[in-house]
Amino acid sequence: MTIQIPRISHGYVDVDDVRVFYRETGPEDGVPLLLLHGFPTASHQFGRLMDALGSRYRLIAPDYPGFGHTEAPADFVYSFDRLADVLEGFVTAKGLDRFVMYLFDFGGPIGLRLATRHPEWIAGLIVQNANAYDEGLSELARDTIAAPADQLDGLFTLPVTRGQYEGGTTKTELIAPDGWTLDQHFLDLPGRKDAQRALALDYKSNVALYPRWQAWLREHQPPTLILWGRGDAFFPEPGARAYLRDLPDAELHVFDTGHFALEENLPEIAPLVSEFLERRSPTLEDGSFIRERFTAAAKG
Incomplete structure (x- = not known):
């Protein structure tokens, strides 16, 4: 029996005065999957997904300025526009000109900024608890945005x-304790709370852009897979279903879990991601082995 375990490489890309850390795995051919993390985490949140799919697909996960291992200068101005600027430079430096985006939490507003700037880049979207609709904001989220x-x-x-x-x-x-323990380590680094406070105060800029992003979705109709943890305290289930107004052909799956759906439901989510990427990468062989593998693991 052959067991395929991907090798995950780690590196940095310089974008102006920001040193962007990233993780990458998988073959060079095929459509890449750009994994965009959320708050308060970083690219490490995708580690198990990269282990699951990295022998088959090319996966790239950067850390934003103010997160994880990415290094930004002391005078960096933290806003969602600036984070999108840095990610735009990262994508260009990596030579990515056509890819699928995995949007999670903060990855939604960052990724949708990239999409509206460069629609030609987008081969598809995987949306996981990344909100772009008013009904997807809980009262807790609204209070936090207004605080x-x-x-x-x-x-x-x-x-x-x-x-x-x-x-x-x-x-x-x-739910492994490693994720929140590492996240808190990064939050406690010098200057990081200031960066996160600035982004929290800027979150209202994302809500203001919801109509523009919705119009972009209606116009371009990107192939889309929607994955959602219905127990999310910030982004409830109506936010997932709202996408279907603008993307009636999108595939929607809702799970009985919280904000970090990959933590609890990787065995169900990984095969869905694999099959979605399969349809974006017609040169690849049938990937049903991934579904069989994770179905067996879930039963076990």
């Missing part, structure tokens, strides 16, 4: 970080 700077520091504490992983889940024993 002044002096009321935001509670967002960056260990109980809140851990709660984002465990909240809304069905089986907390499936």
